[in-house]
Amino acid sequence: MNNLYKSIMPKIKELKTNIYLLKRNRLTRIAYYLVLFLLLLSVIIPIILPVEQHVYQSTNPSEKLLPPSAKYPFGTDELGRDLFKKVLLGTRISLQTALSAVGIALIIGVPLGAMAGYFGGFIDEIIMRFTDIFLGFPPLLLAIAVAAFLGPSLQNAMIAISISWWPWYTRIVRGQSVSLKERQFVKAAKAIGTPSYKIIMKHIVPNSIAPVIVQASMDIGGVILTIASLSFLGLGAQAPVPEWGLMVSTSRNYFLNAWWYSIFPGLAIFITVLAFNLLGDGLREILDPKTRNN
Amino acid sequence: MTNPYLLIKNLKVNSINYEGKRNIINIDEISINKGDSYGIIGESGTGKTVLALTILKLLEMPPGEIESGSIIFDGYSVLEMSQREMERKIRGKKIAMIFQDPMSTLNPVFTIGYQMLSVIMRNQHLKKKSAYEKALEMISTVKLPDAERIMKKFPHELSGGQRQRIIIALALSCGAELIIADEPTRNLDVTIQAGILKLLKELQDKFKVTVLYIANNPGLISATCDKTAVLYRGEVVEKGLTRSVLRNPLHPYTQALLKTMPNHNAGETNLMQVEKSKNDIISGKSCIYYDKCPMKEDSCLNSQNFIKIDDMHYVKCHLVKRC
Amino acid sequence: MNDNILEIDRLIKYFPIRSGLLSKVVANVKAVDNVSLKIKKGHILGLVGESGCGKSTLVNTVLNLIEPTSGKVIFDGKDLFSLNSKELRNTRKDIQIVFQDPFWSLNPRLLVKDIIGEPLDVQLKMRGTDILGKVEEILEMVGLPKESAFKYPHEFSGGQRQRIAIARALVLKPKLIVLDEPTSSIDVLSQFQILDLLLLLKKQFNLTYILISHDLSVVSYMSDMTAVMYLGKLVEYGPTKEIFANPLHPYTIALFNAIPDIHMENISEIDVIEGNVPSAVNPPSGCRFHTRCPKAVERCRLEEPNLIDVGKDRTAACHLIK
Numbered sequence: 001m002n003n004l005y006k007s008i009m010p011k012i013k014e015l016k017t018n019i020y021l022l023k024r025n026r027l028t029r030i031a032y033y034l035v036l037f038l039l040l041l042s043v044i045i046p047i048i049l050p051v052e053q054h055v056y057q058s059t060n061p062s063e064k065l066l067p068p069s070a071k072y073p074f075g076t077d078e079l080g081r082d083l084f085k086k087v088l089l090g091t092r093i094s095l096q097t098a099l100s101a102v103g104i105a106l107i108i109g110v111p112l113g114a115m116a117g118y119f120g121g122f123i124d125e126i127i128m129r130f131t132d133i134f135l136g137f138p139p140l141l142l143a144i145a146v147a148a149f150l151g152p153s154l155q156n157a158m159i160a161i162s163i164s165w166w167p168w169y170t171r172i173v174r175g176q177s178v179s180l181k182e183r184q185f186v187k188a189a190k191a192i193g194t195p196s197y198k199i200i201m202k203h204i205v206p207n208s209i210a211p212v213i214v215q216a217s218m219d220i221g222g223v224i225l226t227i228a229s230l231s232f233l234g235l236g237a238q239a240p241v242p243e244w245g246l247m248v249s250t251s252r253n254y255f256l257n258a259w260w261y262s263i264f265p266g267l268a269i270f271i272t273v274l275a276f277n278l279l280g281d282g283l284r285e286i287l288d289p290k291t292r293n294n
Numbered sequence: 295m296t297n298p299y300l301l302i303k304n305l306k307v308n309s310i311n312y313e314g315k316r317n318i319i320n321i322d323e324i325s326i327n328k329g330d331s332y333g334i335i336g337e338s339g340t341g342k343t344v345l346a347l348t349i350l351k352l353l354e355m356p357p358g359e360i361e362s363g364s365i366i367f368d369g370y371s372v373l374e375m376s377q378r379e380m381e382r383k384i385r386g387k388k389i390a391m392i393f394q395d396p397m398s399t400l401n402p403v404f405t406i407g408y409q410m411l412s413v414i415m416r417n418q419h420l421k422k423k424s425a426y427e428k429a430l431e432m433i434s435t436v437k438l439p440d441a442e443r444i445m446k447k448f449p450h451e452l453s454g455g456q457r458q459r460i461i462i463a464l465a466l467s468c469g470a471e472l473i474i475a476d477e478p479t480r481n482l483d484v485t486i487q488a489g490i491l492k493l494l495k496e497l498q499d500k501f502k503v504t505v506l507y508i509a510n511n512p513g514l515i516s517a518t519c520d521k522t523a524v525l526y527r528g529e530v531v532e533k534g535l536t537r538s539v540l541r542n543p544l545h546p547y548t549q550a551l552l553k554t555m556p557n558h559n560a561g562e563t564n565l566m567q568v569e570k571s572k573n574d575i576i577s578g579k580s581c582i583y584y585d586k587c588p589m590k591e592d593s594c595l596n597s598q599n600f601i602k603i604d605d606m607h608y609v610k611c612h613l614v615k616r617c
Numbered sequence: 618m619n620d621n622i623l624e625i626d627r628l629i630k631y632f633p634i635r636s637g638l639l640s641k642v643v644a645n646v647k648a649v650d651n652v653s654l655k656i657k658k659g660h661i662l663g664l665v666g667e668s669g670c671g672k673s674t675l676v677n678t679v680l681n682l683i684e685p686t687s688g689k690v691i692f693d694g695k696d697l698f699s700l701n702s703k704e705l706r707n708t709r710k711d712i713q714i715v716f717q718d719p720f721w722s723l724n725p726r727l728l729v730k731d732i733i734g735e736p737l738d739v740q741l742k743m744r745g746t747d748i749l750g751k752v753e754e755i756l757e758m759v760g761l762p763k764e765s766a767f768k769y770p771h772e773f774s775g776g777q778r779q780r781i782a783i784a785r786a787l788v789l790k791p792k793l794i795v796l797d798e799p800t801s802s803i804d805v806l807s808q809f810q811i812l813d814l815l816l817l818l819k820k821q822f823n824l825t826y827i828l829i830s831h832d833l834s835v836v837s838y839m840s841d842m843t844a845v846m847y848l849g850k851l852v853e854y855g856p857t858k859e860i861f862a863n864p865l866h867p868y869t870i871a872l873f874n875a876i877p878d879i880h881m882e883n884i885s886e887i888d889v890i891e892g893n894v895p896s897a898v899n900p901p902s903g904c905r906f907h908t909r910c911p912k913a914v915e916r917c918r919l920e921e922p923n924l925i926d927v928g929k930d931r932t933a934a935c936h937l938i939k
Contacts, residue, residue, distance in 0.1 A: 003749060006767045007728060014769070184722035185732075188785065191680050192736045193709035202735070206726040337804035338775065453894075483667035484831060488875035489889045510805055517877035551805055 021286040028282025034275040042092040049085050056240055058082070065258045075260035078250070083261065086242040087268050093243050094272060097158050098223040102216050104162035109169030110212060114204045116170065117177025118196065128174065131167035139164045143226055147235040154227075154243065157236035161226055165219065169212055176208030210287040218280030221273035228269050244269045297369075298325035299504055300349070300472065305363030307341070307348055307528075318344055319528040321363070322600065326521075328471075331498060331505045333519030333536060335512055335551070341528040342508045346474045349506075350389060351380050367472070387417060389472045390465030394480040396457035399464075400449040406460055407445030410467065417468040432463040435500075436493060455486035462494065466501060476508045491518055512552055516540050521606075524548050529582045534607030544609040547583045581611065589613060622793055622825050623679065625654040628688035630674050634898065646897050648674040649685070650849040656793075656842070661819070661826040663840030663857060665833065665872065669894050671849040672829050676795050679827070680714055681705065693792065710740045713786035717798035719778030723770040729756075729781055730766035736789045751788065758821075759784045759814060776807025780814070787818060796828045800835060812839060833876060837861050845869050848897055848905040851924060855931030865933045867910045904936065912937055 023029040060080035068075045074083035116127040134142065146160035180186060181204065189199050228245025230236035237243035239250065244265040251261035307319035319341045326332045336342045347353040349365055351372055365372040368388060375384070393399055401409060410429040414420060420428060433441035436459040449457060458478060465473050475494065479487035495518060498505055509515050515522055516536055523533035524545065532545040543549045581587070581594040593612065600608040629652075631645035649671040656662045664672050677683045679690055681697050690697040692708065700708060716722035723732055733755060734748040743751070753763045759780040770778055779799060786794050796815065800808040812835065819826060830836050836843055836857065843860045845853040845868065853866040864870045871890040890909045895901055901908050907917040916936050924932040 003746070007730070010728060010767060010769055184716040184718065185724040187682065188714060188716065188722055188782075189735065190682060191709060191712070191714050192739055192789075193706045194735065194739045198739065202727065202731075203724050207724065483894070484833075484875045485667060485871060485890050488877070489891070491877065492889055511877075512805075513877040 018286055022282050025282055025285070027278055028285075031275045031278035031282060034271070035279050038091055038095060038272060038275065041088065042095045045088045046092050049089060051089055051242070065254060065261070067258075068260050074264040075258065077247075077261055078254060078258075083247075083264055086247065087244070087264050089242040090244045090247070090265065090268060091272075093154070093237065093241065094224050094227060094269075097154060097227050098220050101158045101161040101165065101223050101227070102219055104159070105165040105219075106169055106212065106216060108162070109166035110173050110205060110209070111200070112166075113170035113173025114177045114200045114208065117174040118181050118200055118204055120178070124174070127170065131170045134164065134167040135171075137164070140226060140229060143230060144233065144235060147230055152235045152238060154231075154237040154241060157227055157230045160230070160235075161223055165223070168215065168219075172211050172215055173205075173208050176211065177204050180204050180207055211284075214280055214284040214287055217283050218277055221276035221280070224269065224276070225273055297366075299328040299330070299368060300324075300326040300506070301364075301366040302345075302349075303364050303366075305345075305348070305365065306361040307344060307353070308359045308361055309357050310359055315359070317528060318358075319348070321345070321528070321530055324523055324530065324533070326504060326506065328504055329498075329502055330521060331495075331507065331519045333507045333509065333515035333522040334525055335509060335515050335522060336525030337510055337551075340525045342510075342525060343476055344528075345525075346391060346476050346506075346508060349474065350385055350391060351375070351377065352385075386413070386468050386470070388470060389474060390468065390470035392458070392461050392465060392473060392475040392478045394477040396454065396461050397449060399461050400457060402449050404448075405445065406447055406449065406452070410445070410460075410464060413464055414467050428467060429463075432467040433460070435466070435497070436460070436463045437489075438463075453486075454482050455490060458482065458490055459493065462490075462497065466497060466503070470503065472504045472506065474506045474508070477510065478507075479514070487514075494518065512540055524551070527582050529610070531583065531610045532608065534603070538604075538607045542607075544603065544607075544614045545583075545611045546587045546589050546613075550586075550588075583611075620658050621655045622658040622693055623654075623656045623827075624689075624691040625652060625675070625679070626689040626691065628652050628675070628678060628690065629686045630671075630678060630683070631686045644898050647849050647900055648897060649678070650900075651688075652846070652849075652851050654844060654851070654854070656825060656827065658792075658825055659819075659823065660842060661828055661840040663836035663843040664827060664829045664846065665831065665836055665843060666846035667831060667872075667894060669848070669897060670846040671897075672846060673797070674849075675846075676714070676797060676827065676829060679793075679795060680712060681709070706740075710736070710789045711792045712795070713789065713791040713793070714795040714797060715779070715782050715786050715799050718802045719770075719775055719782050720802070722782050723778060723785075725770055727769075728766070729768055729770065732770070732781065733766075733785045733788055736785065740789055752784075755784045755788050758818070759787070760810075774807070775803035776811060779803055779807075779811050783811075783814065783818070787822065790822060791824070793825045793827070796826055796830075798830055798832075799828070801830065801832060808835075815839070833861075833873065845872070848894065848900050850905055850934065851932075852906065852935070853931075853933045854924070855927075855929065855933075859929050859931055865927060865931070865938050866906075866935050867912050867937070868906045871909075871911075904934070 022032055058081050063076055063080040064078050066072055066076045072082050072084060074087060077083055077086065112127050116124040142164035143157070143160040146163050147157050150156035150159060186199060186203050189203055227236055228243070228248065231243045231245030232249040234249070237246045239246060247265035248262055251258065251265070254261050302321055302324040304323070305319055305321045306317065308315045309318050334342055334345070344353060344358070348360065349367070349372065360373060363373070367384070370384065372380070372384065407429065410432070411422065411425050414425040414428050415422065418425070418428070429445065430441045433444055438444055438456060438459055444452070444456070452460065478494070479490050482490065491514065494505065497503070507515060507519055519536050521534065522536040522539045523530045524539065524547065525531070526547050532539055532543065532548045539548065540552065543552050581590070581598045584590055584594050587594065598610045598612060600610050601612065601614055602608055603614070628649055630649040631647055633642040634644045634646060635641065636643045652671070652675065654662070664675070666672050674683070678685050684698060692712065695704070695708065697708065730749055730752045733752045737743040737748050737751055749766065752766050756763055756765055761777060761780050765773070765781070770781065773781065799815070800811050803811065815826070816839065818824065826839070828836065828839050840857045843855065843857045844851055845866065847868050853860065853864070853869050860869065864873055875889065890911065895905070895908055903919050904910070904913070904917040904922050907913040910917065914937070920936065922934045922936045924934045925938070927933055927938060
């Protein structure tokens with residue numbers, strides 16, 4: 001127990017240092033707090049505002065398409081539901097889907113890239129040609145195709161996105177891995193007789209993960225946008241799920257007399273994507289090994 | 295008594311990070327006359343490179359911070375000049391720097407010729423044709439055969455020694471009067487190193503330039519420099535004529551540094567001594583070498599001043615008087 | 618009779634350069650060309666030479682990280698290149714390496730206990746607390762406090778990191794350790810502490826070292842035998858004391874003279890051999906050193922010198938030695 005504590009402490013210290021460095025830049029600091037706030041929202045909101053009660057059962061046609069007011073800060077939608085609550089509830093859906101999509105893409109992409117770079121030769125050829133095939137399609141188009149094939153639902157949109165996203169991580173990790181395998185600590189591990197899978201897990205992956213984290217944090221913005229796009233096109237979330245893209249899509253019909261219906265979900269997408277992109281930029285700065293020491 | 299060519303006085307440089315400030319350079323005085331070759335000896339992490347960057351005003355701030363002090367170079371007060379003035383008047387014009395890794399100075403995507411020409415044309419306002427001739431001349435000055443062929447090559451096509459020679463040629467061709475050589479031969483083989491050192495010495499005599507060598511190897515400094523300062527944790531602990539400092543070292547740190555061959559019979563206890571962590575911050579005013587000094591006593595906790603041994607030899611250790 | 622722990626027998630390693638559509642071999646980099654060496658148990662062999670002389674290739678074959686083009690490496694009576702994978706794994710634990718640069722040889726993302734403990738995990742299948750105990754024991758042996766186990770490598774100075782690297786090499790109690798420039802990238806003051814530590818550990822654990830260094834003072838301090846290499850060839854070999862007292866091969870002499878030392882009056886005392894090390898792709902004909910040799914004669918250009926016995930256990934490859 002004591003040993004566990006002792007091995008975790010340095011890692012926490014490392015994390016603290018990184019967070020300190022992250023917060024040094026004002027823009028990144030804002031993004032950092034914004035992301036924390038969004039994450040907090042996505043955990044708390046569904047507890048205090050259960051989705052069933054506030055979205056599925058709260059239709060109230062007599063109050064449809066009301067402009068923003070004290071009672072409804074963001075106005076109401078075509079079925080009289082409170083848009084403020086819907087947008088808040090959307091946070092959870094967007095973040096959860098985006099994080100899982102990126103997570104799946106990482107789980108597929110990182111080990112493949114590490115293997116390709118480490119083993120080289122034939123294995124490298126096969127893996128990389130395979131990723132080339134995927135990279136040949138524009139990511140959104142591929143996601144649309146896969147989502148259309150799997151059938152429209154939020155979950156399928158998520159799978160579609162991971163499928164079109166993993167090759168990017170494979171590429172990044174492969175590049176890192178090729179240079180890492182020449183490093184002396186990898187050679188030392190080989191000289192000891194460490195089996196390849198252990199070298200990949202302990203030496204290659206942890207040391208090549210930094211640029212991947214940067215890429216992933218910037219991608220989360222992009223993925224949220226893609227989910228919204230898929231939902232907008234009718235290939236993602238289905239009504240009445242309070243998904244931002246879907247809300248924007250539905251609002252098209254009422255845009256001329258209910259501006260608030262499009263603007264607020266749109267703003268939510270905008271702010272979230274911006275926050276993640278800024279955070280990614282900040283992360284790049286601190287995780288870059290050149291600026292890191294000191 | 296003429297003014298020194300480069301005078302560093304009371305220079306204090308700190309590095310700031312979130313754990314607080316740490317002093318990295320604390321130099322009372324270094325003065326270099328024109329035409330001198332001056333050596334600074336110190337281990338890695340003693341602030342040698344920081345010093346060089348401070349002279350050129352290239353130190354990144356933050357994390358660096360200049361607390362106090364002045365650097366007077368050839369009548370210019372470097373620390374008070376703006377970056378633009380530095381660029382126009384000093385860097386590459388009067389002071390050139392040779393780094394340990396020549397690749398960091400040469401741009402890998404341009405040929406040697408292109409890089410030399412652009413430097414010469416910019417600094418000496420020459421037409422392309424005369425600049426080309428000048429470049430050829432400089433390349434043969436640094437004793438590289440076949441200058442025309444070398445002009446057409448890219449940096450990676452040259453060997454480490456050849457690249458370092460090109461850097462020297464570049465430094466000289468823009469008319470630099472002070473060359474700061476930061477471990478110029480660190481990554482080179484010994485036979486190549488010897489050639490570079492000899493070349494630098496010859497060129498120094500020929501072009502009357504002043505050279506500031508920075509190195510961790512006393513042997514190298516001894517062979518090339520007239521005067522030497524020994525740096526320990528950012529402080530000069532001993533300075534003077536190279537010959538007297540290195541042949542007759544008086545500061546315990548210099549002595550330790552020069553004991554090039556360890557004693558076979560040295561006690562094993564000494565050897566197993568636990569090394570201090572690099573982050574230990576020296577407390578207060580005590581002698582900078584107090585932690586590790588084999589001769590330390592309580593009086594060493596007081597601040598130390600330079601003690602004059604003779605006109606050309608100063609030591610920052612109050613124990614020398616007794617010997 | 619056979620007290621040699623390692624015998625390198627006519628080792629040749631060429632790296633082919635391929636080119637064209639069919640990847641035809643157009644040339645070979647002759648990294649190691651016909652080198653034979655023997656190391657006695659308990660001895661230290663110093664391997665001297667400049668970059669590109671084949672030191673690293675030689676060592677990589679001894680570590681079995683690359684296969685030679687031809688020749689044999691016999692370690693402890695076993696031919697390293699005819700072992701099956703299980704035997705190979707067992708032998709790996711007997712040959713370890715300490716690298717030059719302690720900043721790249723330790724995985725920056727692992728705690729010291731995991732770095733030193735890796736061999737124990739891989740080779741002896743030890744677990745958790747057993748590993749930790751062993752790690753702490755070995756840390757104290759190399760002169761580091763026990764608490765270091767729970768730190769990251771970047772919290773240590775160069776000398777301390779090199780101690781960690783030594784601890785990792787030592788933890789499996791190997792028979793042979795290759796020291797690849799063990800002190801060239803750490804501070805002068807720490808250098809000799811490290812060297813003395815290595816000598817002490819050698820006595821304690823009955824080790825044999827191969828010491829690669831371009832720093833001749835390190836070689837003369839540490840090694841019993843010295844081998845000088847130039848462009849993939851062994852040019853001089855013999856007891857360290859003899860070679861340092863009376864170097865025979867012109868290249869060895871040039872190496873010795875190139876080192877600046879604090880007793881020199883000025884730079885002109887350094888002898889410089891001109892030119893660069895030629896490429897190993899097309900090494901010069903005859904004696905490979907003739908392009909830079911101050912004493913070269915016509916014969917050196919035409920005829921390749923063999924290693925000849927010059928007495929006192931010494932061999933040298935030069936036509937001019939009688």
